[in-house]
Amino acid sequence: MNTYVVYDVFTDRRFGGNQLAVFPDAGPLPEAQLAAIAREFNYSEVVFVYPPDDLRHSARVRIFTPTREVPFAGHPLIGTAVALADLGFPADMILETGVGPIPCTVAQGRGSFTTTTPLTRHGAPDPALVARALGLTVANLDGTVHPPVQAGVGLTFVIARLTDRDALRRCQPDVAAMREGAALHPASLDFATLAYVTQGNMVHARMFAPLDNIPEDPATGSAAAALCALLHDLTGQPQDLTIHQGVDMGRASLIFARTDGPTGGVTIAGHAVRTMEGQFFVDE
Structure with missing residues (x-):
């Protein structure tokens, strides 16, 4: 026992x-x-x-x-x-x-x-492949801050910024496209993908890892840390994010993520x- x-x-x-x-x-x-x-x-x-x-x-x-x-x-x-x-x-x-x-x-x-753990970037998956993996079109991806990128701070995710909340709501992962992505971009997880939209410091996110037996994750602290570190790195500005996840699957979650000081360390709460x-x- x-x-x-x-x-x-x-x-x-x-x-x-x-x-x-x-x-x-x-x-x-x-x-x-x-x-x-x-x-x-x-x-x-x-x-x-x-x-x-x-x-x-x-x-x-x-x-x-x-x-x-x-x-x-x-x-x-x-x-x-x-x-x-x-x-x-x-x-x-x-x-x-x-x-x-x-x-x-x-x-x-x-x-x-x-x-x-320092932010590491592992690749830049084709936006068309990422869009297909999410069941969306390239027009639903917002590349103004960054194109889809594979990055992490200990665990690797494909991070994709979307145009609006409706696009995020409509995500429906394509497992065949996920398999294609995993073959092209092997990592600690199999093309696990965090899709997100922002409104100021508020983030709405969904994370899909069907190849790892996680069709959708209600709350992913490691992905939140990766996103926070990535945005800090891209903008050069400290981040203080309130991340809503799991809403569209009926398990609402709230993650607080911030970068700490010049080292870029990330605190998750x-x-x-x-x-x-x-x-x-x-x-x-």
Whole structure:
């Protein structure tokens, strides 16, 4: 028997945001079954928590999607930090991840973390391919700030700016086009695409990763961090974004993202609420 908790992340109310399963003491779980456990939940991510390698840190976390282990992801860090704080960990903690130690803070159900992983650009997918992958036309893409770009701060996304909210609402991913994109632009995720529109500092976004068994993600902190870092890099201006995601799929989420100082580090913040807990049975 292994105890887990489930949190809805990037929301302050149950049944919104992005679901996350956390195993606070993953040590007894067989290594060979971690991927299968993540597939069994079929959430966008499951987190397994271990004692830290460096005793100055709070814990080591491993993050699994339904198809692979990933080095970094946003809503798992927020949800895990809140879950550990609920279990008695200090409000300020450092979680070891695949991209290094990341400081996290929790206060009244609201978690935040800061990543200083540099922004990396991995490619510039053909706008026509990106539009087709989103079920749109090239006319729906807004290239005034940037054309579609593949970039990330630990986890890579295709980031596409759209012309208006209606275009965002009409997105309907084309899996064949996504496969074509993944073959042309291999990355840590298979052509996972963040589409967004802005109104001042307010962002409406949707993220699709059907090739990674995530048809649509209600809230994607790592993509929010990538977008925030990208806009900072493109404009040379600090960013302070309020990102609405999951609205069109009925799981409204709210992500706060800002760049910190000249290094371009990104802080991601949001609430998380516990929705259930239970025991998972595995073969020994």
